[in-house]
Amino acid sequence: MVGATFTSAADHNVTDSHLYLDGIPHDRFAALRAQPGIAWHPYGNDGFWAVTRHADVKEVSKNPEVYSSALGHTNLWDLEADALEARRSLIDTDAPDHTRLRRLISNVFTPKDIGRWGDLTRSVVHDVLDDFEAAGGGDWVDLVAAPLPIRVILSILGVPIEDADYLVELSNYLVEGTGEEQSLPPDAFGNSTELRLLPFNSPASHAMFEYGARLADLRRDNPRDDMVTMLVQAEADGKKLSASEFRNLFHLLIFAGNETTRTALSHGAIAFAEHPAQLARLTADRSLIDTATDEVLRSATPVLHMRRTTTRATELAGTEIGAGEKVVMWYASANRDESVFPDPFAFDIDRGGSNQFSFGGGGPYFCLGAFLARLEISSLFDAMADRGIGLEQRGEIKRCPSNCVHGVLAVDMEPVK
Amino acid sequence: MNECSDRVAPNPVTLIVDAEKCIGSGMCEMLEEAIFLIDEDTNVADVIGTGHLPADRAAAVIDRCPAGAISATDQAAT
Numbered sequence: 001m002v003g004a005t006f007t008s009a010a011d012h013n014v015t016d017s018h019l020y021l022d023g024i025p026h027d028r029f030a031a032l033r034a035q036p037g038i039a040w041h042p043y044g045n046d047g048f049w050a051v052t053r054h055a056d057v058k059e060v061s062k063n064p065e066v067y068s069s070a071l072g073h074t075n076l077w078d079l080e081a082d083a084l085e086a087r088r089s090l091i092d093t094d095a096p097d098h099t100r101l102r103r104l105i106s107n108v109f110t111p112k113d114i115g116r117w118g119d120l121t122r123s124v125v126h127d128v129l130d131d132f133e134a135a136g137g138g139d140w141v142d143l144v145a146a147p148l149p150i151r152v153i154l155s156i157l158g159v160p161i162e163d164a165d166y167l168v169e170l171s172n173y174l175v176e177g178t179g180e181e182q183s184l185p186p187d188a189f190g191n192s193t194e195l196r197l198l199p200f201n202s203p204a205s206h207a208m209f210e211y212g213a214r215l216a217d218l219r220r221d222n223p224r225d226d227m228v229t230m231l232v233q234a235e236a237d238g239k240k241l242s243a244s245e246f247r248n249l250f251h252l253l254i255f256a257g258n259e260t261t262r263t264a265l266s267h268g269a270i271a272f273a274e275h276p277a278q279l280a281r282l283t284a285d286r287s288l289i290d291t292a293t294d295e296v297l298r299s300a301t302p303v304l305h306m307r308r309t310t311t312r313a314t315e316l317a318g319t320e321i322g323a324g325e326k327v328v329m330w331y332a333s334a335n336r337d338e339s340v341f342p343d344p345f346a347f348d349i350d351r352g353g354s355n356q357f358s359f360g361g362g363g364p365y366f367c368l369g370a371f372l373a374r375l376e377i378s379s380l381f382d383a384m385a386d387r388g389i390g391l392e393q394r395g396e397i398k399r400c401p402s403n404c405v406h407g408v409l410a411v412d413m414e415p416v417k
Numbered sequence: 418m419n420e421c422s423d424r425v426a427p428n429p430v431t432l433i434v435d436a437e438k439c440i441g442s443g444m445c446e447m448l449e450e451a452i453f454l455i456d457e458d459t460n461v462a463d464v465i466g467t468g469h470l471p472a473d474r475a476a477a478v479i480d481r482c483p484a485g486a487i488s489a490t491d492q493a494a495t
Contacts, residue, residue, distance in 0.1 A: 062485060095438075096437075098440075099437070099438070099439075099440055099484075102440040102441065103439070103440055103441045103459075103460040103461065104460070106440060106441030106442060106443070106455075106460050107441060107455065107457065107460045109442075109443070110441065110442065110443025110446060110447070110455055111443050111444075111446065111447035112443060112446060112447070112455070113443070362480075362481070362483055363483055363484075363485070364438075364440050364483055364484045364485075365483075366442060366444075366483030368442075371443070371447075
């Protein structure tokens, strides 16, 4: 394992999952950002180019024809060819298939379309805050950050609300799959597929595939006004989604629509608990809600990195990069780049501009659910301002041991007036 | 014509969408609703209205299009 033998290069190791139990290793990222060019980071028997500056992450993001999402994997490790095919979703597909898939589902995720979910989202926000206040506080993840996004995405997809707990449970197991240890046996949920063929190497992915396929069958026979119906009926360039495309997309939408927003809402609460003056500022001036949402996103960076693989030899920040090499964009670092964000570790809800990279560094892989996530985050903190409640953190943050997602497993919060 | 990559487009500029590249994110429609509309059948952005924007707003919408599908034409707006 990387991390056991520290050489000079390994002092900048940012992949050891255990580092993340104490939070993002920002000192190491700062050291990487300060180095000229792009640093080579050892990983396993090989390594990757660690892209840590804001401008370089943007450059990689905006040039998908050089920095492919479809080769190898979008995680640090490569997948075997058959596993890559079986697991392939929107995230690890290149143009033109990416463009076709993305377009096929884009018309429920544009800012205009997301606006239709405003009332639903605000109603869910008030429900979870009612529960939180009635309980006198407790685990913020369990009471607020987890139920809010899953209820919203399930409503949009058309998943019955009584199945929400089951899908939250599956999603929690998937997060485990991004760390190093899994508590599930390989045959959990009746799984008989080799784990390497499943997203996050998790049998919970099998369960999510099965659930999605059953729901698709139901909606094919009895169409409803929901997103699963739209997906099974949709065509782009004369082609419907294949069964594999559908199940991977369903899986992606549940996981991404749930886990990443949960992380943002958790870190947002932690930041506002630590900086009550910022919440007071928002309460006094609601016109700050958009920039506050960006600052919550910047502070949270729910997805720490994404990997690309070069299609040809290229140059980045003066560093020669060969063809077929791994290039990893560390959003966690770009979001603390001192050349873009003055005093980057300060939580300031009025930075202005939306150049944080929690939705990616631009380019066609820009987060599909960005506008939905913004709606959920802004609705939550706006509602807290409405209610005049602040937060006091009790005890330590229990973090996810992952170099990939910035997950919060639990954090106790108390509502304060 | 003189090939100069950093040539500044005249003000205002006319914008066009590359339908092959567009992913239908709706970013342009959010930023400049008088100029862009996502077609409900194709999910691709269409240029509506004049298609003209002042250079600074044109640069912003070009930069923020995730797909890199928006560009300024050489033809100056009148």
